[in-house]
Amino acid sequence: MNREAIFLKRLLAVIAGSGIVLGLVLISSSNYLLFHTLAEGFSIVIAYAMFLIVWNSRKFLPNQYLQYLGLAYLFIASLDVLHTLSYKGMRIFADESANLPTQLWIAARYLESVSLLLAPLWVKRKFNLPLVVGGYTGVFVLLVVAIFSGNFPDCFVDNVGLTSFKILSENLIVLLLAASMVGLWRQRDAFDSTLLTMLMGAILLTIGAEIAFMFYVSVYGLSNLVGHLLKILSFYLIYRAIIKIGLEDPYRLLFRELQQQQTALRHEQIHLERHVQERTAELSRLNQELQQEIAKHHVTEKALQQSEERYRLLAENIEEVFWLMQPTPVERVLYVNPAYQTIWKRSPEELYRNPRLWIEDIHEEDRDQVQQTFIKFLQGENDYQVEYRLRRPDGSIRWIFDQGFPVRDDAGTLVYVAGIAQDMTERKQIEQELRMKDDAIASAISGIAFGDLDGRLTYVNRSFLEMWGYDDPQEVVGRFSVEFWQMEARAQGVIAALQRRENWLGELVAKRKDGSVFAVQLAASMVVNAEDRP
Structure with missing residues (x-):
């Protein structure tokens, strides 16, 4: 228009x-x-x-x-x-x-x-x-x-x-x-x-x-x-x-919040990955220092105490749960930091007395998968990186991302397993909300399509395919939107209006896959992110 x-x-x-x-x-x-x-x-x-x-x-x-x-x-x-x-x-x-x-x-x-x-x-x-x-x-x-x-x-x-x-x-x-x-x-x-x-x-x-x-x-x-x-x-x-x-324009608010939540999820994911990388790198560095000090035997008691103090300060002040366990001959939890009580709602002393609490607190639907992954990790078949649901003593559920790495002696024998467990519940909630909104768009009775600034389609829902007579989104995605209208010049005007950040409302004649035509009431608007960018 x-x-x-x-x-x-x-x-x-x-x-x-x-x-x-x-x-x-x-x-x-x-x-x-x-x-x-x-x-x-x-x-x-x-x-x-x-x-x-x-x-x-x-x-x-x-x-x-x-x-x-x-x-x-x-x-x-x-x-x-x-x-x-x-x-x-x-x-x-x-x-x-x-x-x-x-x-x-x-x-x-x-x-x-x-x-x-x-x-x-x-x-x-x-x-x-x-x-x-x-x-x-x-x-x-x-x-x-x-x-x-x-x-x-x-x-x-x-x-x-x-x-x-x-x-x-x-x-x-x-x-x-x-x-x-x-x-x-x-x-x-x-x-x-x-x-x-x-x-x-x-x-x-x-x-x-x-x-x-x-x-x-x-x-x-x-x-x-x-x-x-x-x-x-x-x-x-x-x-x-x-x-x-x-x-x-019933979907404008939905698209706006969807865009905001996608941006928030990306920021959360970047933050999580950076956080885990930093913590893993720091723990790996300290682990290497500790192994070198153990291997040398002639390290002074003061140096060992300094290394131990650095390790303790790091472990006790991070938000993630740092854990250290002895896998053999008897599985035993040697240490968990104070974050364990914050996330698990149990005291470390409870876990020291009963190491089985770690696996028993995992949701019953996730427990077997976590156990199998850990067993294969001990056997050297895979890394230990797993997501699972934690059931707290009060019955509340939290999502946990857990990863561990081996600590070996000079002979290469596995001595300890150290790891980090992080609460990722908020991230999971954002992902769930995004999935719900995606489902709402996909199942809407109105035909919905997304496109880039040039008018090339990037997404269509099932109703759009049914209205235009297509079976597979791959037949539509990637094509220019003007191809689906009888009067391409008028359809190009819609794209021009959107590029000027103007909403467009009116009637166009659509062209099906078999060549037949039908009238469509079209509402089009620009979707922007939290920074007001398309």
């Missing part, structure tokens, strides 16, 4: 939006009740739609901020429905005063502001779905019962105006919304920049709406009109931020 088309599209959107706002203003001057119903109806429909879209897209939304908001807005919109139906002039409820709709309004805004404040807590952690649904259901029922039974504080008194409770509540809600912006900003690294801007703008407009509602003296007054218009704009931004991304 070229720049002129983008400008025209945005201009039409501005004109249409301005027309809608102008139309609502004109309607409000002649029939305020109709204006209020339309304004609230817009926000209610958007909120319910947001819940449905976020709920059905939850498998593809990597952070749970959006899922939590979608669920919260289901209950917020339900309070807004009651507020709309109870508005002065609707004549649905027996209470025709302006107090009832104002109470329902303030209850909905409390629920909205608290939800926006809590939502950043779930950016990097999972919430308990039944607990959250139960909590919101309980709060919703409690608010409705309190309001309709007359146990909720009055918010509006005819011929007087707003009560002090209503004004105080609006101020408190503004503070809660401001705090929610701070919380969202602190978690900004977890969001696409466009999404973050829209969410911050929506909250800011909501604050403006609440300030307007502080000053109205009539349900048909100017400040009420301004507040509802700001609410419409706020929900429009939420539509752009959540529903648009959920419908038109």
Whole structure:
């Protein structure tokens, strides 16, 4: 999509939006009740739609901020429905005063502001779905019962105006919304920049709406009109931020977090390899020094003590478990450093008393493999490098990377085995999350493809192959993406837009392997890493 088309599209959107706002203003001057119903109806429909879209897209939304908001807005919109139906002039409820709709309004805004404040807590952690649904259901029922039974504080008194409770509540809600912006900003690294801007703008407009509602003296007054218009704009931004991304670009957030986790995994892997290499090199050097000192026999006692002290300082201050054992004639653990207690949650003395604890603490599914690898290592058939799961005394599981090397005397006889065991649980968790996201992409019902900056395909999922009529990814990967579209010039325009870092949304005619064609709704965007590089 070229720049002129983008400008025209945005201009039409501005004109249409301005027309809608102008139309609502004109309607409000002649029939305020109709204006209020339309304004609230817009926000209610958007909120319910947001819940449905976020709920059905939850498998593809990597952070749970959006899922939590979608669920919260289901209950917020339900309070807004009651507020709309109870508005002065609707004549649905027996209470025709302006107090009832104002109470329902303030209850909905409390629920909205608290939800926006809590939502950043779930950016990097999972919430308990039944607990959250139960909590919101309980709060919703409690608010409705309190309001309709007359146990909720009055918010509006005819011929007087707003009560002090209503004004105080609006101020408190503004503070809660401001705090929610701070919380969202602190978690900004977890969001696409466009999404973050829209969410911050929506909250800011909501604050403006609440300030307007502080000053109205009539349900048909100017400040009420301004507040509802700001609410419409706020929900429009939420539509752009959540529903648009959920419908038109449902994988952008997933790809972004996937890229971040891949980068983190690479850094973790590089760090782990460097760490192990450094520790292994240091231990090998010290081992060689020790062997040389033993072989010489004439080394002084002081030199031996110095070597021993260096060895002890290194062993006792590394995060990994350093272990030394005697394999024959009786298998015996001679030494483990303090890191053993940190990772294994056992004291070294327990292991010295019962050397079998080392193998018994290994997960039963991994135990045989570790034993066989160690036996072959002692026989000189292979190196001892193995990954296994450790089951701690409290039942928790940790992943361990363990490696050992032989210590021999001058005759080449194996005397000791020394080794390093490292906790790699965090790395395993990152790998598991990456596999889950890879599976989600591979099994998605939409056709998904990745390509390089030149437009050459590097990955396609199963749905893409089925849609285009191919059986094997090798038939597709490596080819230019323009080959799969009927109008290659227009497809080239998509690539050009992405190279300019512009998102592209539109319809193209695709070309199957057998030559047949079909229409496709295409959403394309650039995937960048944590350094904002493609």
